[in-house]
Amino acid sequence: DAGVIQSPRHEVTEMGQEVTLRCKPISGHNSLFWYRQTMMRGLELLIYFNNNVPIDDSGMPEDRFSAKMPNASFSTLKIQPSEPRDSAVYFCASSLERALQFFGPGTRLTVL
Amino acid sequence: KNQVEQSPQSLIILEGKNCTLQCNYTVSPFSNLRWYKQDTGRGPVSLTIMTFSENTKSNGRYTATLDADTKQSSLHITASQLSDSASYICVVSKTSYDKVIFGPGTSLSVIP
Numbered sequence: 001d002a003g004v005i006q007s008p009r010h011e012v013t014e015m016g017q018e019v020t021l022r023c024k025p026i027s028g029h030n031s032l033f034w035y036r037q038t039m040m041r042g043l044e045l046l047i048y049f050n051n052n053v054p055i056d057d058s059g060m061p062e063d064r065f066s067a068k069m070p071n072a073s074f075s076t077l078k079i080q081p082s083e084p085r086d087s088a089v090y091f092c093a094s095s096l097e098r099a100l101q102f103f104g105p106g107t108r109l110t111v112l
Numbered sequence: 113k114n115q116v117e118q119s120p121q122s123l124i125i126l127e128g129k130n131c132t133l134q135c136n137y138t139v140s141p142f143s144n145l146r147w148y149k150q151d152t153g154r155g156p157v158s159l160t161i162m163t164f165s166e167n168t169k170s171n172g173r174y175t176a177t178l179d180a181d182t183k184q185s186s187l188h189i190t191a192s193q194l195s196d197s198a199s200y201i202c203v204v205s206k207t208s209y210d211k212v213i214f215g216p217g218t219s220l221s222v223i224p
Contacts, residue, residue, distance in 0.1 A: 004155075042201075042214055042215075042216050042217065043156070043201065043214040044214070045211070045212055045214075048211070056211055091155050091156075093155070100146070100158035100161050101158065102158070103155030103156050103157065104155055105154060105155055106154070106155050
C-alpha cells in the first residue's frame with residue numbers, strides 16, 4: 001500500500017487565489033482527517049469525515065475553507081480566497097474506525 | 113478547559129542513553145491517548161495508542177505508560193539512536209469519534 005497520498009507537495013500562490021489540496025486515503029480506511037500545522041499553533045484538526053460524511057468541521061477556521069469527500073478514495077480541501085495567514089503545512093490522515101491514524105506527507109502551502 | 117501539556121519542550125541526549133517524555137492532560141471525557149513521532153518535514157507517525165484501561169504499551173524501544181487517574185502519560189525511549197531525533201507529540205482523543213487535542217510536542221535531539 002502506498003499510504004496516504006497528498007498532492008501537491010508544495011504550493012505557492014498569491015493572496016486571493018483559490019487553492020485546492022487533494023488527498024487519497026489508504027484503501028479500506030473509513031475515516032479521513034484534515035489537519036493544519038504551523039509553528040505558532042502546532043497541529044490542529046480542521047475536519048473529520050467518517051464513511052465520506054463530514055462529522056466534525058468545528059476546526060475549519062472560516063467560510064473561506066471547505067472540504068469535500070465525494071467518495072471513499074478522494075478528498076479535497078479548498079481555500080477561497082487564500083490569505084497569507086493560511087500558510088502552513090496541511091496534513092491528511094486516514095484510519096479504520098478508531099485505529100491509529102496514518103498521516104500523509106503533507107502539503108506545504110505558502111500564500112504570498 | 114481541554115488541554116494537553118508536554119514536557120520538556122526540548123531535550124538533548126547522547127546516543128545510547130535513555131530518556132522519558134511527559135504528557136499531562138485535562139481532557140474529559142477521555143477516549144484514548146496516542147504518541148506520535150514527527151520527523152522534520154514529514155507527517156506524524158503513530159507510535160502507541162492506549163485506552164483508559166491500559167497502563168503500558170510498547171513499540172520496540174518505545175514504551176508508553178498511562179495513569180488515567182492522574183491524567184499523566186510518559187514515553188520512555190530506551191538506548192536512543194540518532195534516528196530518534198524528532199518531535200514527539202502527545203494526542204488525546206476526547207470522544208468516541210476521535211475529536212483530538214494535540215500537545216505542543218517535545219523536540220528530541222540525539223547527538224553522537
